[in-house]
Amino acid sequence: MEKLLDSLNDVQRAAVQFCDGPSLVIAGAGSGKTRVLTYKIAYLLEQGLPPYYILALTFTNKASREMKSRIAELVGEKRARRLWMGTFHSIFSRILRSEAEAIGFQSNFTIFDTSDSNNLIRLIIKELKLDDKLYRPAGVHGQISRAKNSLITPKMYAANAEILDYDRMSRRPRIFEIYERYQNRLRAANSMDFDDLLVYTNILFRDHPDVLEKYRNQFQYILVDEYQDTNFAQHLIVKQLADAHHRVCVVGDDAQSIYSFRGANIDNILKFKSNYPETQIFKLEQNYRSTQNIVNAANSLIKKNTEQIAKDVFSENEEGEKIEVIQAFSDFEEGLIVANKIARMRLEQHPSYGDFAILYRTNAQSRIFEEALRKKNIPYRIYGGLSFYQRKEIKDIISYFRLIVNRSDEDAFRRIVNYPARGIGDVTVGKISSSAQLHGVSLWKVLSEPLAYNLEVNSGTAKKLTGFYELMSRFMEQNEQLNAYELAQLVVKESGIAKEAYDDMTPEGMSRAQNVQELLSAINEFVDTRLEEGEENLKLVDFLSEVSLLTDQDTDQGSDDEKVTLMTIHSAKGLEFEHVFVVGLEEDLFPSSMAKNEMRGLEEERRLFYVAVTRAKKTCTITWAKSRFRNGQTNMCRQSRFLTDMDERFLSVDGNLEAGSDSSPVAGGFWETMRQERVQSNGASYTPPSRREYADSKKRSSVQSSSSMPLSKEAVGLREGQVIEHERFGRGVVTAIEMDGSNRRAFVDFESAGRKQLLLKFAKFKIVEE
DNA sequence: TAACACTTGTTTTTT
DNA sequence: ACAAGTGTTA
Numbered sequence: 100m101e102k103l104l105d106s107l108n109d110v111q112r113a114a115v116q117f118c119d120g121p122s123l124v125i126a127g128a129g130s131g132k133t134r135v136l137t138y139k140i141a142y143l144l145e146q147g148l149p150p151y152y153i154l155a156l157t158f159t160n161k162a163s164r165e166m167k168s169r170i171a172e173l174v175g176e177k178r179a180r181r182l183w184m185g186t187f188h189s190i191f192s193r194i195l196r197s198e199a200e201a202i203g204f205q206s207n208f209t210i211f212d213t214s215d216s217n218n219l220i221r222l223i224i225k226e227l228k229l230d231d232k233l234y235r236p237a238g239v240h241g242q243i244s245r246a247k248n249s250l251i252t253p254k255m256y257a258a259n260a261e262i263l264d265y266d267r268m269s270r271r272p273r274i275f276e277i278y279e280r281y282q283n284r285l286r287a288a289n290s291m292d293f294d295d296l297l298v299y300t301n302i303l304f305r306d307h308p309d310v311l312e313k314y315r316n317q318f319q320y321i322l323v324d325e326y327q328d329t330n331f332a333q334h335l336i337v338k339q340l341a342d343a344h345h346r347v348c349v350v351g352d353d354a355q356s357i358y359s360f361r362g363a364n365i366d367n368i369l370k371f372k373s374n375y376p377e378t379q380i381f382k383l384e385q386n387y388r389s390t391q392n393i394v395n396a397a398n399s400l401i402k403k404n405t406e407q408i409a410k411d412v413f414s415e416n417e418e419g420e421k422i423e424v425i426q427a428f429s430d431f432e433e434g435l436i437v438a439n440k441i442a443r444m445r446l447e448q449h450p451s452y453g454d455f456a457i458l459y460r461t462n463a464q465s466r467i468f469e470e471a472l473r474k475k476n477i478p479y480r481i482y483g484g485l486s487f488y489q490r491k492e493i494k495d496i497i498s499y500f501r502l503i504v505n506r507s508d509e510d511a512f513r514r515i516v517n518y519p520a521r522g523i524g525d526v527t528v529g530k531i532s533s534s535a536q537l538h539g540v541s542l543w544k545v546l547s548e549p550l551a552y553n554l555e556v557n558s559g560t561a562k563k564l565t566g567f568y569e570l571m572s573r574f575m576e577q578n579e580q581l582n583a584y585e586l587a588q589l590v591v592k593e594s595g596i597a598k599e600a601y602d603d604m605t606p607e608g609m610s611r612a613q614n615v616q617e618l619l620s621a622i623n624e625f626v627d628t629r630l631e632e633g634e635e636n637l638k639l640v641d642f643l644s645e646v647s648l649l650t651d652q653d654t655d656q657g658s659d660d661e662k663v664t665l666m667t668i669h670s671a672k673g674l675e676f677e678h679v680f681v682v683g684l685e686e687d688l689f690p691s692s693m694a695k696n697e698m699r700g701l702e703e704e705r706r707l708f709y710v711a712v713t714r715a716k717k718t719c720t721i722t723w724a725k726s727r728f729r730n731g732q733t734n735m736c737r738q739s740r741f742l743t744d745m746d747e748r749f750l751s752v753d754g755n756l757e758a759g760s761d762s763s764p765v766a767g768g769f770w771e772t773m774r775q776e777r778v779q780s781n782g783a784s785y786t787p788p789s790r791r792e793y794a795d796s797k798k799r800s801s802v803q804s805s806s807s808m809p810l811s812k813e814a815v816g817l818r819e820g821q822v823i824e825h826e827r828f829g830r831g832v833v834t835a836i837e838m839d840g841s842n843r844r845a846f847v848d849f850e851s852a853g854r855k856q857l858l859l860k861f862a863k864f865k866i867v868e869e
Numbered sequence: 870t871a872a873c874a875c876t877t878g879t880t881t882t883t884t
Numbered sequence: 885a886c887a888a889g890t891g892t893t894a
Contacts, residue, residue, distance in 0.1 A: 188884050293884055361883065462882090483882095522870070525870085670882090693881060704881095707881095728885090731886085874892080875892090876888100876890075876891090878888090879887085
């Protein structure tokens with residue numbers, strides 16, 4: 100341990116060793132925050148505190164997994180595993196499951212994700228016969244979510260004049276009714292949405308002092324990472340748990356608070372000390388990550404914000420290159436410039452592709468970079484977009500699981516009662532639903548005793564319903580014996596999903612089939628790894644409770660891959676790269692048009708930009724485009740105000756930084772011709788493709804391999820003419836490669852299996868011949 | 870009831 | 885441009 104402490108600087112060490120009271124660690128970007136947290140936990144363990152007395156809360160699953168493995172390196176796997184470490188949502192869902200009865204739930208409650216919530220809200224809006232133009236599910240859900248994050252119950256909501264005024268002003272005065280119904284429906288379905296996990300934890304602690312006492316005693320030391328991103332509900336949970344002993348350490352950086360849209364309240368960190376007057380504050384100000392230039396540029400940027408904790412982040416690394424600011428003529432050219440620069444840097448120095456990251460404000464920007472990179476044969480990996488578990492076919496299967504585990508789950512019921520199609524349509528479901536509402540029971544209950552609830556359907560429909568009922572009942576019975584994987588297999592087979600998926604030979608169908616397969620493997624892996632860790636034979640309910648809190652951020656992490664990383668700035672938080680490109684620095688994009696009107700919003704955008712720049716270790720390049728194709732139109736753009744927020748001493752700008760005056764939108768047709776005629780030179784000149792070619796390149800761009808690239812699951816280097824060996828289909832020649840949304844697919848003539856289309860994301864094969 | 874064409878909103882970020 | 889939701893037709 101001594102040696103361990105020696106590797107820390109003075110402040111870090113002091114922060115690690117201070118364990119007797121509340122502490123606030125203000126951790127500037129790149130200042131070794133995670134290091135302090137992990138060492139601190141190791142230190143606590145070393146002092147003799149048992150691991151299960153330590154509660155460590157993180158913001159993402161990924162962060163907690165990483166920290167866990169780093170702690171395991173320090174103190175051994177065995178002890179690390181017994182820590183209570185995870186996201187707020189996962190830790191408290193675990194606690195809620197074991198205390199479920201206290202708050203009137205069953206421990207197998209379902210967790211709704213955002214789209215589940217939106218669906219339910221849509222349904223309620225319909226039932227209330229409200230205008231769905233005004234009451235858009237996502238908007239209403241946002242409002243409800245905000246209320247929940249502030250621990251405002253439906254009753255409080257309905258009694259709060261200020262909120263009601265606000266709703267009336269936005270011409271949606273009946274949100275309070277929707278909220279109440281929504282909450283009742285969730286409860287009736289033994290379900291919680293994400294926010295409920297925090298709300299009910301608070302209620303649990305508030306109404307059950309004995310339970311609170313138990314966890315207070317258990318969690319002798321509490322650590323919270325990314326404290327600047329906590330919302331009121333989270334803050335209060337921590338406060339309640341820490342109130343007795345005050346042994347709580349929160350770590351964060353107010354300058355990196357970027358989640359207020361989700362209810363994060365920067366005041367939590369700004370006012371931590373007033374909650375605990377005896378708080379010790381540690382400021383980690385030395386940045387070990389970036390060059391001086393990057394740190395200085397970032398500092399000059401963040402200085403423009405008003406609300407913040409004073410700190411002086413500095414770097415003792417080399418001075419480094421200035422931040423290059425490049426203006427592109429169009430979004431298309433922006434992609435080319437970045438791809439070219441990556442290629443050039445690869446030649447001149449020798450960085451691995453994994454050292455590069457392209458960071459953007461919105462996911463929609465990724466595509467243009469994908470295309471540019473693909474043209475240059477640069478391998479890349481995209482994070483974000485729709486997650487595996489959001490795909491329809493996956494959600495459908497999961498819904499089977501949900502209904503098996505929790506028969507009150509109305510949403511799941513609706514989803515699968517006619518999937519695969521078994522002739523039970525909207526009318527029938529409507530009948531079941533109104534009968535269920537009339538009698539105050541679940542849909543499943545009505546289905547199980549149709550006569551008792553006066554369900555009137557014709558005999559044909561009745562037969563179909565019985566069929567579905569028996570099918571599900573069998574699953575429910577089997578669930579007692581079989582483990583998650585065995586049952587999942589059974590469900591896929593017997594429900595007819597397997598048949599439907601594998602019979603469908605369209606490319607979409609094949610991809611669906613592969614997704615189903617992928618899900619089964621995931622479940623298998625889940626059961627296997629848990630088995631290895633010595634846990635019981637896992638049931639479907641265990642898988643479900645884990646999977647509902649999983650996001651695409653967590654699925655495939657092979658970060659040291661030889662691939663350029665493309666992601667939003669939000670998902671880049673906490674990461675670092677040698678060479679970072681921050682792209683799309685234009686007004687109304689970054690800062691987003693949504694945020695620019697309010698001071699707070701604008702400052703948050705600025706912090707977001709700060710986060711982006713400080714991801715870079717060696718070089719940072721910023722680009723913007725004078726025109727951009729968005730929502731089916733090409734628009735002229737003005738350069739972002741953030742560019743002039745930075746001290747130019749740390750920048751190297753091509754052209755001038757004062758934005759041009761052209762801000763009027765330009766019609767697409769006009770712009771297309773411009774595109775063809777104009778050749779912009781930034782060292783790299785190019786001839787814009789004709790409209791036709793451009794469209795083609797989207798659909799049918801062929802990918803060539805660079806031989807040094809290791810063949811991964813995604814088979815980045817696959818190109819036409821190669822011979823591959825496929826797991827199921829054997830040998831075949833690649834005849835073409837196409838893009839299909841975010842998926843690439845290859846057309847292959849197999850020697851024995853004939854012509855097939857493979858989704859490269861999932862296909863398992865080797866390249867045998869060039 | 871299912872398949873299909875049509876209309877509409879969407880694009881800020883995610884546990 | 886695109887996906888998702890809605891309404892219309894077979």
